[in-house]
Amino acid sequence: MRYFTLVLALTLYLFSGVTYYIPDIQYMSLKDARQEAIDENKLVLIEVEDDNCKPCRELNTLLDTNDNIKNMINNHVKAVKINSKDADIPEKLKFIGTPTVFLIKPKNGRILVKLQGRVAITDLEPSLRMFIYNN
Secondary structure, rough: HHHHHHHHHHHHOOOOOOOOOOOOOOOHHHHHHHHHHHOOOOOOOEEOOOOOOOHHHHHHHHHHHOOHHHHHHHHHHHEEEEEOOOOOOOOOOOOOOOOEEEOOOOOOOOOEEEEEEEHHHHHHHHHHHHHHHHH
């Protein structure tokens, strides 16, 4: 009887349709992100991308679908997306190719992480974990 009750409870739990919704990442201007990050004691993530960049599309898919990354960014980071052709890219953000992801301390503008190319895709989650949970 105990076994049946346990199996029944587990089955109901697994098929109950309970899901947790994690909202999409909200991107903002660099100026707004910096100010809000300072006010809320958060970091700033800047994604530099290009329109015709396959790794950029892969990175965007990762950012749209990886719940761990979305959760970390939504709770601990202010996110900015900049096109590489944009004339308003701060001079301090030097990059060679796209995608490039920067994780920055907003008060002093110090770059904590700079991930370029496919490394931005593979190393983003561990880099976020390291700087969000160890600082």
